[in-house]
Amino acid sequence: MKIRIEQLKKCYGEKTAVDIPEYHIAQGEMLGLVGNNGAGKTTLFRLTLDLLKADSGRVLIDNTDVSRNESWKETTGAYMDESFLIDYLTPDEYFQFIGKIYGLDKATIDKRTGRFDRFMNGEIKGEKTYIRNLSAGNRQKVGIIAAMMHNPSLLILDEPFNFLDPTSQSALKFLLKEYNQATNATILVSSHNLLHTVDISTRIALLEHGSIIRDLPNENGAAEKELESYFEWKEEDISSEKED
C-alpha cells in the first residue's frame, strides 16, 4: 500500500507536533522513522491511523483519505502501545478475537500465530495468563503479533523494539524483513534504536519538531553515518550545557 501525506499539520497549543507539507511512501518500502523525544513520530502514526484529528491536511492510504473511509483498516495492521491490548484476555483469546474480527477461522489463526512461535519463546501461546499479567516485553510481542496476524499490506509499529530482550529484538528484525520480502507490504517503524532502524529500513525519515528534516535512502546502511552525526552529542552541546 502506498501512503501520501498532504499539508498535514497538528498542533497542541503553541507546540507544533506534526507539520509535513508533502511526503510519499511507496508500496513495499520499509520506512524507519527516527527522531528525539517529542519529534512527532507517535503523533504522525496516530494521524496515519485516524486516531487523531489533523488540524489541516490529510493522509491517504492507497488514495483513500483515512478520515473519510474505513476500508484501509482491513489491510492495515498496527501496534502503538498497550492501549491496543485488551488486557483481561489471555494471549490466545486475544489472538482469536483479533483474528475473527478480520474474518479468520480458528485453524488459520493458529497457523498464522505459529509463524511467531520462536519469537514468542514459549512464554505467550498456550499460557493461561491474562495479558495484564505478562511482562512488558511479552505484552509488546502480543501486540506486534496481533498486528501482523491478518497479513496486512501496511504495517505500522511504534517503538517495537522497546522492552524486548536482545534475542527477541533480533528475531523481530528478521521477522519484519522476511515479511516485507514475502508480501511486499509497506512497513513503518519508529525507533530510538538507530542500529535496528538502519538494519531493517530501506528508507529513513528523520523528524525534528514535527517536520521531516531529512529523507535518507538506506540501501546497504547508507544512512547510518548521517544519522550518527545528527544524534551525536557534540562539542557545542557540551559547552552550552556547561554555560547553563
Add this chain to the structure above:
Amino acid sequence: MLLKLIRHNQHLAERRSPIYDKNRYAKVLVHLFAAFWAAYLVFIGVSLSIAFKEGMPHREAYDSLNGGLPLFLFIDFLIRFMLPLPAQEIRPYLLLPIPERKLMNALLLQVGLKLFNLFWLFLFIPFGLLTITRFYGLGGVIGYALGIWLLMVMNAYWSVLVRTLMRLHVGWILLPALLYGGLLAVELLADGMVSRTSMTLGDGIIRWSPLVYLAILAGIVILWHLNSLIQHAAIYHELSRKENARVKHVSGYAWMDRFGETGEYMRLELKLIFRNKATSTNFKTLTVILLLFALMLFGMTSDDELRQSPFIVYFYCVYCFCAYGVAILSRVMAYEGNYLDGIMARKGSLYSLLKGKYYLHCLLLVIPLCCILPSAIWGDLTIVFVFGMCFFTAGITLPMLLQLALFNDKTAPLTASLWGKGQWNSAYQSVTVAAALFLPILFNKLLASLLDETTGGVICIVLGAAGILTQPLWLKATCRQLMKKRYKMMESLRNTK
C-alpha cells in the same frame, strides 16, 4: 515537616489524577456526596435524640446511644476498608534518604490525624447538643466530641492493623470475626454486658473522666505500637505483591460463535464483566440484591399489599431488570477507553462493539426474568406485567443507556470499585441512570391509573418490541454520531486513562 511533605504530595496526587483533574463533574459530585452524608448524619443524630427520648423514657438518650457505640465502631471499621494502608503509600519514599521507621511513623500519624476521623461528629455533636447540654453544659458536649474522636482514631489504628494483617494472610480475617462475634456473643449471653460497658465508657467521656481518657489513649498507643511492628513486613509484602497470574479456568463461551462478529464482542463483554474487579464486584453485588428483591416480591405481592404500595412493587421489579444495565452498560465507552485505540484501528469495530453490548445485556435479562417469574406464576404479579417490564427494559431502557456512549468521555479504571475514582463520568450519566430507574415506574403508574394493569403491560410489551425490532436503525444512528465525535472522544478517553 515530613508529614507536611507527604500530605502535600497526596493532595497533589488527588488533585492532578487525570480522571479527577479532567472531570469537573466528578469534583462536584465528590463534594456533594460528602455534604449529603454530613447532612444525613446530622439528620440521624437529631432523629435519634428524639427517638430515644420517646422510645426509652426510663433512660437518658445519650445512655441509649452510648450503649450502641460498638455498633458505630463496627460500621466505621467496615467503611475503612475503602481507605489505603500506610504500607501501600510508602513506596514513593522508600529510596529517599529517610529512615524507614520515621517514614512509617509519619504515615501512621497521618492515619490518626485524617479528617475522616472527625466525620462521625456530624452525628454525635447535634445529638450531644440536644441531649447532653442540659445535664453537663457545653463542656459535656465538648468532652463527648473529643472522646468520640479519640475512639475513632483508635478504631482507625485497629482497622489499619487488621487490614495490614489480612493483606499478609487472608486467615487474619478471623481476628475481627472473633472479636466482633465474641462481643455479640457476650452481649447476648451476659445480659447486655457489652452495651452496659459501652454506656459506662460514654458516660465517662461526657464527664471528662481521666481514667476513661487514659484507657482510650492507652488503646491508641498499643495499637500504634503493634502497627509499627508489623508494617516492616507489610512493606516488603506490598512491594512484591502481584495479582495471581494463573487463570484457573478459561471459559470459551463457544455458544456465542453463532452470533458471528457480534458474538465475539458479546464474549468480550462477558469477559469484561467477570474478569475485572470493578465490573465483577458490581455484577455479584447486584445479583445478590436482585435475588433479595425477587424474594421480597415473591413474599409480599398479595393483593392488598400490591394495592397499598404499588410503587415498591414497581421499584423492585424495575430495579431487578435494570440493575446490570444501570451499573455496567451505563459506563459504555468508559471501560472501553482502556483499549479504545485497538478497537478504533479496526474496521466496523465500534458498531459491533455496541451491538455486542446490547445483545449481551438483553440476554442478561433472562436472570431477573427467571427470578421474578415465580412471583407471576405462584404470586400475585401478572405474567403480562413481568414481560411488559422485561420488554420495556430491552427495547427502551437499554437503548437509552447505550446512548451514553456519546457522552461518556472519561476512562473508568477496570480495577476500581463502583464508588472508586472514575466510575462516574458526567451529569448525563447520573441523569440517564435516574431516568432508567424511575421513568419505567412513572410510566407504569401512569398506565395503571389511566388503564388497567394488563393493558399497561401489553403497551410496555409493544413499545419494548418496537425498540428491539428497530435496533439496527437506532444502533447505526448512535454509531454514526459517535464516529462524528470520535476524535474528541478518543482524545478525552486517552487523557483520562
